[in-house]
Structure formats: C-alpha cells, structure tokens
Amino acid sequence: ARSYNITLLPGDGIGPEVVAVARDVLSLAGSLEGVELRFQEKLMGGSALDATGVPLPDETLAAARDSDAVLLGAIGGYKWDNNEKHLKPETGLLQLRAGLRVFANLRPASVLPQLVDASTLKKEVAEGVDIMVVRELTGGIYFGKPRGFGTNDNGEETGFNTEVYSASEIDRIARVAFEVARKRRGKLCSVDKANVLEASMLWRRRVTALASEFPDIELSHMYVDNAAMQLVRNPKQFDTIVTNNIFGDILSDEASMITGSIGMLPSASVGESGPGLFEPIHGSAPDIAGQDKANPLATILSAAMLLRYGFGEENAAKRIEAAVTETLDQGFRTGDIYSPGTTLVGCKRMGEEVLKTV
Amino acid sequence: ARSYNITLLPGDGIGPEVVAVARDVLSLAGSLEGVELRFQEKLMGGSALDATGVPLPDETLAAARDSDAVLLGAIGGYKWDNNEKHLKPETGLLQLRAGLRVFANLRPASVLPQLVDASTLKKEVAEGVDIMVVRELTGGIYFGKPRGFGTNDNGEETGFNTEVYSASEIDRIARVAFEVARKRRGKLCSVDKANVLEASMLWRRRVTALASEFPDIELSHMYVDNAAMQLVRNPKQFDTIVTNNIFGDILSDEASMITGSIGMLPSASVGESGPGLFEPIHGSAPDIAGQDKANPLATILSAAMLLRYGFGEENAAKRIEAAVTETLDQGFRTGDIYSPGTTLVGCKRMGEEVLKTV
Ligand SMILES: CC(C)[C@H](C(=O)O)[C@@H](O)C(=O)O
Ligand SMILES: CC(C)[C@H](C(=O)O)[C@@H](O)C(=O)O
Numbered sequence: 001a002r003s004y005n006i007t008l009l010p011g012d013g014i015g016p017e018v019v020a021v022a023r024d025v026l027s028l029a030g031s032l033e034g035v036e037l038r039f040q041e042k043l044m045g046g047s048a049l050d051a052t053g054v055p056l057p058d059e060t061l062a063a064a065r066d067s068d069a070v071l072l073g074a075i076g077g078y079k080w081d082n083n084e085k086h087l088k089p090e091t092g093l094l095q096l097r098a099g100l101r102v103f104a105n106l107r108p109a110s111v112l113p114q115l116v117d118a119s120t121l122k123k124e125v126a127e128g129v130d131i132m133v134v135r136e137l138t139g140g141i142y143f144g145k146p147r148g149f150g151t152n153d154n155g156e157e158t159g160f161n162t163e164v165y166s167a168s169e170i171d172r173i174a175r176v177a178f179e180v181a182r183k184r185r186g187k188l189c190s191v192d193k194a195n196v197l198e199a200s201m202l203w204r205r206r207v208t209a210l211a212s213e214f215p216d217i218e219l220s221h222m223y224v225d226n227a228a229m230q231l232v233r234n235p236k237q238f239d240t241i242v243t244n245n246i247f248g249d250i251l252s253d254e255a256s257m258i259t260g261s262i263g264m265l266p267s268a269s270v271g272e273s274g275p276g277l278f279e280p281i282h283g284s285a286p287d288i289a290g291q292d293k294a295n296p297l298a299t300i301l302s303a304a305m306l307l308r309y310g311f312g313e314e315n316a317a318k319r320i321e322a323a324v325t326e327t328l329d330q331g332f333r334t335g336d337i338y339s340p341g342t343t344l345v346g347c348k349r350m351g352e353e354v355l356k357t358v
Numbered sequence: 359a360r361s362y363n364i365t366l367l368p369g370d371g372i373g374p375e376v377v378a379v380a381r382d383v384l385s386l387a388g389s390l391e392g393v394e395l396r397f398q399e400k401l402m403g404g405s406a407l408d409a410t411g412v413p414l415p416d417e418t419l420a421a422a423r424d425s426d427a428v429l430l431g432a433i434g435g436y437k438w439d440n441n442e443k444h445l446k447p448e449t450g451l452l453q454l455r456a457g458l459r460v461f462a463n464l465r466p467a468s469v470l471p472q473l474v475d476a477s478t479l480k481k482e483v484a485e486g487v488d489i490m491v492v493r494e495l496t497g498g499i500y501f502g503k504p505r506g507f508g509t510n511d512n513g514e515e516t517g518f519n520t521e522v523y524s525a526s527e528i529d530r531i532a533r534v535a536f537e538v539a540r541k542r543r544g545k546l547c548s549v550d551k552a553n554v555l556e557a558s559m560l561w562r563r564r565v566t567a568l569a570s571e572f573p574d575i576e577l578s579h580m581y582v583d584n585a586a587m588q589l590v591r592n593p594k595q596f597d598t599i600v601t602n603n604i605f606g607d608i609l610s611d612e613a614s615m616i617t618g619s620i621g622m623l624p625s626a627s628v629g630e631s632g633p634g635l636f637e638p639i640h641g642s643a644p645d646i647a648g649q650d651k652a653n654p655l656a657t658i659l660s661a662a663m664l665l666r667y668g669f670g671e672e673n674a675a676k677r678i679e680a681a682v683t684e685t686l687d688q689g690f691r692t693g694d695i696y697s698p699g700t701t702l703v704g705c706k707r708m709g710e711e712v713l714k715t716v
Contacts, residue, residue: 016491031376035545051615051667085556085559090552090553090554092555109617120479120480120590120592121478121479121590122478122482125478126595141521141555142554144518147555147556148556149556149560152524154524156524156525156526157524157525157560158522158523158524158525158560159522159523159555159556159557159558159559159560159561160502160520160521160523160556160557161520161522161555161556161557162518162519162520162521163463163499163518163519163520163521164516164517164518164519164520165516165517166510166512166514166515167514167516168512168513193604193607195446195448195501196448196452197499197505197517197519198443198505198506198507198517198518198519199517199518199519200517201517202507202516202517203392203517224607224608225396225607225608225610225611226611228608228609228611228612228615229611229612229615229620230615231477231612232478232590232612232615232616233478233615236476246551247608249551249583250583250586250605251469251586252583252610253583253584253586254585254586254589254590254612255588256406256589257588257591258585258588258590259588262587297542303375321372337574
C-alpha cells in the first residue's frame with residue numbers, strides 16, 4: 001500500500017479546529033483509496049512563540065522537511081501583532097515557505113454555483129468565475145536584500161526593501177503557470193508593472209520568451225493596476241494568472257473575495273522537489289476561535305490539493321472534492337456562508353457531514 | 359480680477375478631445391465667478407515623442423512649472439508600448455510628477471446615485487460608496503534607487519527596484535491625508551504591508567505618531583491584501599485611505615472600478631507649493647480616439663478639482679460639479695455609462711450640455 005507522512009501545523013486561532021476536521025477527512029479518503037496516511041503534529045506561529053519563543057522552531061521545520069507534505073491551519077492573532085519582526089507569527093510562515101523552497105503558490109478562486117449569492121458582485125458577473133492565481137512565493141520584495149532601516153543624506157530615518165527577481169526564478173514560476181494553464185482552459189495572463197519597474201521588465205521578457213515552449217497556451221500581459229480593476233469589472237475573462245510575490249498577495253486576495261466565500265478557498269505551495277505546503281487562505285479568525293463556528297471546508301479542500309499536487313493521488317483528491325460539493329448540495333452551511341433556507345452547522349458537524357459522503 | 363495661467367497637456371488618444379471640452383467648461387465657470395483663466399498648450403507623452411523624441415520636453419516641464427496649474431488629458435498608446443523605458447510616454451508622466459514635486463495624489467471614487475447600476479457590485483453594496491484615496495506619488499518603488507538590471511552570484515540576469523520611504527516623505531503625505539479626512543467624514547485608513555516590509559513598518563510607525571496631532575480623526579491600519587479584499591466586500595467601510603505609491607496605484611484603480619464609472623473619475627496631484635497636476639484617471643483609449651465617443655466628464659471634474667485644490671476657487675469648482683450632476687440628471691450619457699432610457703451623446707455634445715448648465 002502507498003503510504004505517506006504528513007506534518008500537521010494547526011497553528012493559532014481556528015487553525016486547530018479546522019485541521020482536526022481535515023485530518024479525519026484525509027484519513028478516510030486515503031484509506032478508501034488504499035493510501036495509508038501517517039500524521040505528526042508540530043508547533044507553528046503564535047502557539048510556537050508562546051511555547052518556545054520562536055514562531056518556527058527548528059524541530060518543526062526539520063519535521064516538515066522530512067515529511068511528504070505539510071498541512072497548515074492558520075497563524076497569527078492580536079496577541080502577537082505588535083511583536084518585533086523576528087517574533088511575529090508571519091515571520092515563521094515566511095521562514096517555512098523559504099525553508100521548504102515552495103516557490104509556487106497556487107490559489108484557486110472559483111465561484112461555486114451553490115454559493116454564487118455570497119459574492120458582492122452581481123450574479124451575472126460572479127457566476128462561473130474560475131480563476132487560478134499562480135503566485136511566486138519565495139522571492140521578490142518579501143525576501144529581497146538589502147532591506148531594513150537606514151539614514152538618508154538628510155540624516156532622516158528610512159525604511160527600505162528590494163524587489164528583485166533573477167531569470168531562473170521567473171522561468172521556474174512561469175513554467176509552473178504554463179503547465180497549470182494547460183490543465184485548465186489554456187489561457188495565461190502574466191501580471192506585472194513593466195511600464196515602471198525593471199524587475200517587471202525582466203519578468204515580462206522571460207515570460208514572453210518561454211511562451212514559444214507552450215504554443216498551445218494563449219499568453220497575455222496586464223499591468224497590475226489594470227488587473228485589480230479587471231477582476232472587479234469582468235473576472236470571467238481570467239483563467240490562469242501568474243505574478244510576483246507582492247502582486248500575487250494582493251490580487252489573489254482580491255480574487256478570493258470576488259467569490260464571496262473565503263472560508264471555502266484552499267491553496268497549495270509547491271517547489272521543485274520536497275514536501276508541499278497546503279493551507280486554507282483564510283486567517284486565524286481569533287474572534288471565533290474555540291467556538292466551533294469555523295468553516296473547515298477550505299482546509300478540507302486544501303487536503304484535497306495535498307493529495308493531488310503533493311502525492312498525485314487524484315482519486316482520493318476527487319473523492320474529497322465531490323464530498324464537499326455533495327455536502328453543500330445537501331444544504332449544510334457554516335455561519336460565514338449561511339443563507340436562509342439552508343442548514344446552519346458548526347465546524348465539527350460540517351466535518352461529520354463531509355465524512356459521511358466521502 | 360483674479361487671474362491664473364493653466365498649462366494644458368492634451369497628450370494622446372482621447373486626451374485632446376476631452377481637454378478641449380474641459381477647457382471651455384473651465385473658461386465659462388471661471389468667468390462667471392470673476393476669475394480669468396489663460397491657457398497654453400504643450401506637448402506631452404506619445405505625441406511629444408513623435409514630435410521631439412522625448413516624452414516630456416524640457417519646454418513642457420518649464421511651462422508647467424511656471425504656470426499656476428496643469429491639466430493633463432491622457433498619455434500612451436499601442437504605438438509606443440514597446441519603446442525602451444526612457445522613451446515611454448509613462449516615463450514622461452513620472453518625470454512630470456517628479457518635476458512638479460506633486461507628492462500627494464487625491465483620487466476620489468464615489469458612486470453617483472444616477473450611475474449606481476454601472477457598478478458590477480450589487481446595488482446595496484455599491485450605493486453610497488464615497489472613498490478618497492490619498493496616494494504618495496513621488497517616492498517609493500517608482501523612484502527608489504538602486505534600480506536596474508544586474509547579475510547575481512550565479513551569473514544570471516536580475517531586475518531590481520528599491521521600495522524606500524524616509525520619515526519626512528511619510529509625514530508629509532500622512533499630513534495631507536489627515537487634513538483630507540478632516541474635511542470628509544473624519545476616518546482615515548492607512549494601508550501598508552507592515553507584517554513583512556520594513557518600508558511599511560516605518561510607514562505605520564510615522565502615521566501612528568502623527569495621529570496625536572489629529573485627535574479628531576479616527577485612524578486605522580490595514581494590510582494591503584486585506585484592503586484589496588475589503589474594497590470588494592464592503593467598500594462603504596472606507597472614508598479616506600492613505601497609502602504608498604505602488605499600493606495606491608493598485609487600490610485606487612480597484613476602488614474606481616467599484617464605482618463602475620471610470621470615465622467619470624478625476625484626480626488631483628499636489629505638492630507643498632507650485633502648480634498642481636490634474637487629470638482624469640482613465641487612459642488614452644486609443645481604440646476610440648478621434649471618434650467623438652469619449653466621456654469628457656472625468657476631465658471636467660478634474661478641472662473642478664483644479665479650481666478647488668489648485669486655486670482655492672471653491673465657487674467655480676462647485677459650479678462645475680453641479681453642472682455635471684444636472685447634466686446627468688437630464689439623462690445625457692456617453693457610451694461608457696449609457697443605459698436604456700437615457701440619451702446617448704458624444705464627447706462634444708456632452709460638453710455643450712454641461713456648458714448650458716454651468
Ligand atoms: C501572513 C502574510 C505574511 C502572508 C503573505 O503576505 O504572504 C499572507 O497574507 C498570505 O497571503 O499568505
Ligand atoms: C501610467 C502609469 C505610469 C501610472 C502609474 O502607475 O502611476 C498610472 O497607472 C497612474 O496610476 O497614473
């Protein structure tokens with residue numbers, strides 16, 4: 001039997017609740033497809049800070065590296081918001097991404113027919129939206145050096161960061177994006193600010209050059225400000241989007257909100273080799289933590305991405321996705337996606353309903 | 359009588375058409391309020407490139423600097439899209455902003471009751487949206503050094519830019535934003551990425567420190583990814599937003615699109631002293647240039663901002679704004695904002711209708 005080791009990083013806030021549910025769903029879907037999954041849980045984020053003094057303990061990173069995939073809940077909370085940079089939960093997340101070298105962040109944003117009313121966009125605009133944002137995750141201004149605080153010629157304090165991309169960093173993320181587009185509707189839109197930034201000019205040049213290897217893909221380019229508009233004006237024009245770390249941070253969140261159901265959206269971060277990192281895109285929601293109110297579906301769908309992109313276990317992935325669809329069809333809803341006429345359930349109960357249909 | 363000199367920069371595409379209309383409206387509103395306006399027209403953007411070889415001729419910058427305000431149409435077009443950086447129309451615009459030291463870009467995004475249906479957002483979400491984005495315009499990654507192309511340790515090509523802010527650059531834009539918020543609904547949201555970027559950490563620190571000078575303003579902070587979401591989820595939560603150059607580029611375009619009527623939106627860019635720069639936020643729309651189809655209202659409203667923020671001529675500004683509202687109430691619409699039951703008109707005719715009601 002195929003067997004895999006998964007590191008679970010429940011993290012903070014609602015993280016532990018949604019990861020517990022997703023773990024059960026993973027186990028069951030795996031065993032029904034003849035896949036044995038072994039789990040180990042490690043500390044990460046604010047809870048790691050409280051227990052060990054750092055947001056990503058060495059032991060956690062080592063365990064994550066040695067496993068076949070990592071499933072993360074959520075990190076952060078008001079408690080640690082004013083920490084110094086190296087003691088922020090977010091810093092742990094950036095260290096984890098860098099440590100696992102997961103340079104490609106895949107963030108689907110699709111409007112499910114059952115939830116089209118949850119979007120703030122008009123029904124005819126939201127209906128059928130199905131976008132995949134491929135965000136570069138281990139480069140750009142998030143990691144570029146030099147960075148820090150300095151003094152300028154007038155003796156004033158400055159804060160600075162460096163947006164930098166190398167040719168091979170661009171090529172490898174573009175390649176992933178072309179491949180993703182190929183498995184989707186064959187359209188790739190590369191988003192940059194090549195009318196102003198040199199880093200973007202190189203980006204556009206490299207992406208354009210790679211296009212000859214993917215003659216079946218329709219490549220277009222768009223400036224980031226226009227992309228932010230077009231996502232609101234007509235999101236259906238997009239299939240796959242590829243962009244840098246910071247633009248991807250902004251646009252993928254905008255795209256998710258367009259679907260109206262952030263509590264539903266998973267993500268996958270993968271590298272050239274080694275374990276991938278899978279996590280819901282929502283945050284740790286400290287205000288509802290521990291109240292059994294969280295929507296576990298984004299983490300469950302992240303588990304499906306883990307099976308697909310992490311292990312190539314397509315059948316087990318599809319089983320989970322079908323179970324989520326069926327559970328929604330049966331009318332079960334957590335508070336964030338509730339509408340009159342559906343059945344309001346908590347986090348655990350939603351998990352049980354999905355388990356029944358897996 | 360009060361008299362002012364205005365430099366007109368019609369630019370490219372639909373620029374000349376909309377500037378011609380706005381000029382007539384300016385003249386009339388001025389003379390009705392006892393203000394004499396003198397105009398001189400200069401080359402800028404692609405048309406300057408074609409005529410002189412550079413996107414911002416020295417003569418244009420000198421004339422702009424010597425005048426009391428600058429009204430710009432739009433710049434750019436397919437023809438110059440693949441030019442080298444220093445020969446791009448956009449580069450001329452950046453040089454103009456830097457040359458005039460207009461560090462504060464005010465971009466209102468309001469949903470007019472007459473045009474609420476033009477938004478892709480649901481009526482109840484769009485109705486009543488009235489946001490002012492205050493964007494830093496002469497610093498940050500747009501102008502930061504070092505920038506360019508290089509080679510990394512592996513001998514690979516890199517492209518790089520520097521995001522940098524000094525304390526005084528942050529203070530002066532924040533001050534403008536606090537003042538703007540004071541004249542509006544007293545709420546200011548500062549947008550940054552202080553959980554990752556040092557430039558943003560300094561930004562947040564300085565804005566927070568300034569707040570004690572404006573105890574009547576309710577200040578909040580938001581990460582840029584969240585702001586991109588919240589603009590879609592519930593734009594009415596925002597009054598005034600202040601942010602850096604690149605985040606402002608993205609978010610102000612997103613906010614404009616939320617109103618659904620980009621053809622209506624003006625902008626003002628002002629500095630500590632010297633002439634301000636006023637321009638519609640829409641582009642040069644080369645596909646409809648010269649066809650009398652452009653919507654001149656954004657440029658007309660930019661002219662109103664010119665009178666208000668450039669000259670302190672509040673009455674003349676209000677006269678223009680009231681005329682635009684009245685013209686819309688009478689049902690006149692250009693193609694971009696047309697809906698069944700209204701009267702479709704061209705650029706010139708729209709201008710004539712506004713003139714009648716000024
Ligand atoms: C928490 C933060 C550092 C992170 C990011 O900016 O990458 C988050 O916004 C995300 O998108 O995963
Ligand atoms: C044309 C371009 C350089 C410019 C910018 O990025 O500032 C434009 O997008 C704007 O917002 O005025």
